[in-house]
Amino acid sequence: MTESSAPSPGPIVLWLSSRYENLELGQAVLEYVCRLRGIENDAEHWIGVALREALANAIKHGNRQDPSRRVMLSLGGSANDLEIVVGDEGEGFETAAVADPLAPENQMKTSGRGIFYMKTFMDDVTFSRDERGGTVLTMRKHIGSDQKKGVQTR
């Protein structure tokens, strides 16, 4: 191997109890991974926003805040691609049925923007189900000079 790339510890996998306090733990691990991989602060911020939405949904909608149900968080991917997987022990849901938060009738709703934020701030977001029916969310962010997505900084 002559190519030099930022060191990667390989995937880090955590099992979290379904409590909102654990969003901070997820965020702390993301910070650690971003430092290790040289991911810049702005990118880290937006990845963190997406991660918090993903964990919040797993805790709230998936595991219904039952602390005995666990949320799986994995941070991995390759040198130029951060992959975040969040799994829960819920019943899953129909992604096609999720309302568009930009539709005029939804503009003033008090909920329904989390998945939209994930899709806005990450390059790729996919949902699947595990063998027990729980949601498995996989998000990717390209790391490198051509950060294609994310919000334009002024």
Added chain:
Amino acid sequence: MKTTVTTRDVGDVKIVELHGKITIGAGDLQMREAIHAAVSGGATKLIVDMKDVTTIDSSGVGELVGCYTTATNRGAKLKLLNLPPKISDVLTVTQLITVFDVFTNEKEAVASF
């Protein structure tokens, strides 16, 4: 970092200052309580100062929208002050920034009612 919400008066204008994270299970409910208390207490001119907000998530955004609706329904006006760029971005991508009256200067915000 703890979320704190403080309220102060400038004439008949209530300024609600948010500090820290406005996120699910944390600052979202504190913000709602402070704004609802102000509206219930008869305030009709409200400014939410977001200068020290570090992160907002969809729950925080949802609460903010809810507070705006509550205020409007009770005949009060709710305006935003000092949006950090990242907070403004989060409101912009969901097309909410145009819903709110946003100020960068407290005096102007106070004078705008």
